[in-house]
Amino acid sequence: MEIVYVYTKKRSEFGRQCNFSDRPAELHVDILPDISLAANFIVRDPCNVTVQCAEEMSEHEVNTERFESESRGINHVEGGWPKDLNPEDMEATIRYRKKVEKDEHYQNTIMQIAGLMEHCCKQNNATDIYQEFFEDEDEEVVEESEEQPSAKTINVFRDPNEVKRTATSLSWHPDGNHKLAVSYSSLEFQRAPNDMSFDSYIWDIENPNKPEMTLKPVSPLVCLEYNPKDSHILAGGSYNGQIAYWDTRKGSQPAEMSTIEHSHRDPVYKVIWLQSKTGTDIFSASTDGQVLWWDIRKMSEPTERLVLDPSKKGNLDNALGAVSLEFETTMPTKFMVGTEQGLVVSCNRKAKTPAEKIVCTYSGHHGPIYALQRNPFFPKNFLTVADWTARIWSEDIKESSIMWTKYHMAHLLDGCWSPVRPSVFFTVKMDGTLDVWDILFKQNDPTLSLKVCDEALSSVRVQDNGRFLGCGSQLGTTTLLEISAGLCTLQKNEKAMVSEMFERETKREKILEARHREMRLKERSRSEQSREDEGKEADGEESAEELVARAEREFFEIMEAEKKKEWNEERQREKEKGVCEEKDFQEEHETNGVSSFKRSEISL
Amino acid sequence: MEEYHSGDEVSFSPDDASNVVKECIEGIVGGVDYSQNKVNQWTASIVEHTLTQLVKQGKPFKYIVNCAVMQKSGAGLHTANSCYWDTTTDGSCTVRWENRTMYCVVSVFAVAIAL
Numbered sequence: 001m002e003i004v005y006v007y008t009k010k011r012s013e014f015g016r017q018c019n020f021s022d023r024p025a026e027l028h029v030d031i032l033p034d035i036s037l038a039a040n041f042i043v044r045d046p047c048n049v050t051v052q053c054a055e056e057m058s059e060h061e062v063n064t065e066r067f068e069s070e071s072r073g074i075n076h077v078e079g080g081w082p083k084d085l086n087p088e089d090m091e092a093t094i095r096y097r098k099k100v101e102k103d104e105h106y107q108n109t110i111m112q113i114a115g116l117m118e119h120c121c122k123q124n125n126a127t128d129i130y131q132e133f134f135e136d137e138d139e140e141v142v143e144e145s146e147e148q149p150s151a152k153t154i155n156v157f158r159d160p161n162e163v164k165r166t167a168t169s170l171s172w173h174p175d176g177n178h179k180l181a182v183s184y185s186s187l188e189f190q191r192a193p194n195d196m197s198f199d200s201y202i203w204d205i206e207n208p209n210k211p212e213m214t215l216k217p218v219s220p221l222v223c224l225e226y227n228p229k230d231s232h233i234l235a236g237g238s239y240n241g242q243i244a245y246w247d248t249r250k251g252s253q254p255a256e257m258s259t260i261e262h263s264h265r266d267p268v269y270k271v272i273w274l275q276s277k278t279g280t281d282i283f284s285a286s287t288d289g290q291v292l293w294w295d296i297r298k299m300s301e302p303t304e305r306l307v308l309d310p311s312k313k314g315n316l317d318n319a320l321g322a323v324s325l326e327f328e329t330t331m332p333t334k335f336m337v338g339t340e341q342g343l344v345v346s347c348n349r350k351a352k353t354p355a356e357k358i359v360c361t362y363s364g365h366h367g368p369i370y371a372l373q374r375n376p377f378f379p380k381n382f383l384t385v386a387d388w389t390a391r392i393w394s395e396d397i398k399e400s401s402i403m404w405t406k407y408h409m410a411h412l413l414d415g416c417w418s419p420v421r422p423s424v425f426f427t428v429k430m431d432g433t434l435d436v437w438d439i440l441f442k443q444n445d446p447t448l449s450l451k452v453c454d455e456a457l458s459s460v461r462v463q464d465n466g467r468f469l470g471c472g473s474q475l476g477t478t479t480l481l482e483i484s485a486g487l488c489t490l491q492k493n494e495k496a497m498v499s500e501m502f503e504r505e506t507k508r509e510k511i512l513e514a515r516h517r518e519m520r521l522k523e524r525s526r527s528e529q530s531r532e533d534e535g536k537e538a539d540g541e542e543s544a545e546e547l548v549a550r551a552e553r554e555f556f557e558i559m560e561a562e563k564k565k566e567w568n569e570e571r572q573r574e575k576e577k578g579v580c581e582e583k584d585f586q587e588e589h590e591t592n593g594v595s596s597f598k599r600s601e602i603s604l
Numbered sequence: 605m606e607e608y609h610s611g612d613e614v615s616f617s618p619d620d621a622s623n624v625v626k627e628c629i630e631g632i633v634g635g636v637d638y639s640q641n642k643v644n645q646w647t648a649s650i651v652e653h654t655l656t657q658l659v660k661q662g663k664p665f666k667y668i669v670n671c672a673v674m675q676k677s678g679a680g681l682h683t684a685n686s687c688y689w690d691t692t693t694d695g696s697c698t699v700r701w702e703n704r705t706m707y708c709v710v711s712v713f714a715v716a717i718a719l
Contacts, residue, residue: 038678
């Protein structure tokens with residue numbers, strides 16, 4: 001701190017004194033009016049003055065909304081009258097017509113034109129090109145079969161920073177769907193460059209040039225979700241394990257952040273808003289093996305904690321790392337967690353002890369489960385996206401999924417159901433393609449496969465109306481696509497057909513599961529009888545190859561036995577009957593052969 | 605920094621100043637007619653130029669330069685002023701200039717900086 005002493009002295013107390021004296025008034029300008037000069041001017045009356053009650057701005061940008069234009073033809077009924085002629089004036093038109101008719105070239109031109117006209121008229125009369133052909137049938141059926149499923153890119157939002165980061169998660173604005181919140185971070189372990197920006201953006205879908213709002217967290221956000229009840233609030237999970245929430249009315253800084261001691265120890269991969277009276281509850285999952293519940297009003301510590309330990313002991317070392325979460329508002333007591341190890345863990349929120357919280361697990365994937373979502377129409381069935389496949393599961397069948405896609409060439413990184421059609425879901429792959437699957441139409445291949453960009457696509461989200469979807473890529477480019485009407489309008493009987501399909505597959509799996517259980521019981525009983533460790537292994541193998549070999553052996557044995565029987569029978573018949581009954585023998589032989597064949601099959 | 609004479613009794617010379625002013629006016633509105641959209645520019649530049657020229661002389665004065673441009677449309681214009689200062693050291697000068705379409709009146713006041 002500076003210590004300052006100020007010296008003050010009046011100006012009149014030092015220096016040369018000012019000897020004031022009055023100077024009388026001086027006339028500067030004295031121009032007398034001169035009316036003659038006014039003759040050089042004209043009075044301007046009225047004077048137009050524009051006034052606008054708006055701010056004056058030195059720079060302003062306006063973005064017009066995107067609008068769709070179509071090319072259409074116009075049907076001209078009458079026209080071609082000259083400008084000075086009023087077409088409604090009967091006399092004038094008659095006069096004009098007479099004048100034209102008297103023109104020299106009139107006849108020739110008419111003859112030429114008449115030829116063309118005749119041709120067109122004849123064409124028209126031959127077929128009525130505007131006739132409605134399928135009026136009686138349902139129009140929808142015709143439309144849908146004609147239209148090829150397609151998707152069109154509407155806008156591309158690029159990461160404005162120089163150092164590109166992956167667009168790891170997208171969230172649509174809950175009302176109106178005009179905004180898209182995208183979180184950016186680099187998920188490469190310790191490979192994030194030093195000058196990488198931490199910002200995430202909220203884009204207005206009409207303006208791809210500049211994000212509407214920037215969110216500035218302390219650490220890059222891995223996931224971001226809008227609060228479905230209050231569209232101003234967003235919750236985000238960050239790379240360092242903290243949870244933060246933003247209020248868009250308050251600004252770019254997080255309104256509150258969770259304390260580091262009580263947050264996750266690994267990046268938070270998913271944050272979901274819960275149904276509650278206050279609308280302020282969220283829960284988050286991370287690869288450190290914990291699922292934490294928070295109330296955003298008090299972020300200093302989580303309200304509840306669950307450790308994903310499959311042995312149900314709450315041991316953090318055994319815990320499975322969580323990569324995705326699932327919560328359906330219609331089933332508020334249950335939720336599911338997708339783990340890094342490829343297991344889906346189904347949990348019950350209301351369980352009293354942590355051991356009871358984990359209800360069951362579903363296994364079947366080889367890699368981390370990147371996406372987990374229940375079908376919005378059939379909550380008992382859910383979709384998981386992991387490794388190279390996408391699988392559909394039924395809650396009741398825990399051993400395997402009821403339907404699955406083939407193994408693709410590239411990893412699948414994200415997926416989601418369409419909110420309007422129960423049979424449509426979307427997946428994105430590491431080679432930059434977006435696949436649209438319609439399980440009613442085709443189960444083996446995607447209905448539509450679109451190459452969106454050259455780099456890997458890391459996230460996909462469909463808007464609530466099912467029409468638009470956004471997908472984020474590894475270089476931070478978010479593409480907004482519009483899919484064709486066929487893929488987002490509910491078809492007739494679709495719900496019924498999809499539910500039948502799911503039931504059928506569920507039944508099939510149940511039967512297989514029952515069969516597996518039987519076989520396992522048999523194995524166990526056999527191993528108890530033999531009591532040999534090697535024997536156990538042999539039994540295990542028998543279930544595959546040995547069974548087949550045994551089946552073959554049995555089959556041939558039975559065939560041989562049957563053949564011998566037939567020969568014996570023949571010889572007997574030859575002895576007993578005459579030659580002329582040979583034909584009957586053949587028939588009998590054949591029928592006998594066929595029926596015996598069938599019999600042996602059944603016994604196998 | 606410009607040098608100035610310290611210690612000498614310097615008083616304001618109105619003739620000097622009026623020459624400077626006349627040159628400035630001629631340079632800016634010399635052969636042009638009155639134009640409403642440009643007149644603001646003119647008044648601003650006249651005042652600025654005069655001031656810079658006067659300051660360049662390096663005399664220990666505070667200057668006030670005033671400029672009025674009026675269109676010759678038949679109206680009359682009258683202004684006057686009065687000052688209370690040290691008449692030995694301070695002074696003022698007024699220059700009236702006109703052409704076919706407008707009048708231009710520039711007045712300069714100089715107040716000595718006493719040390």
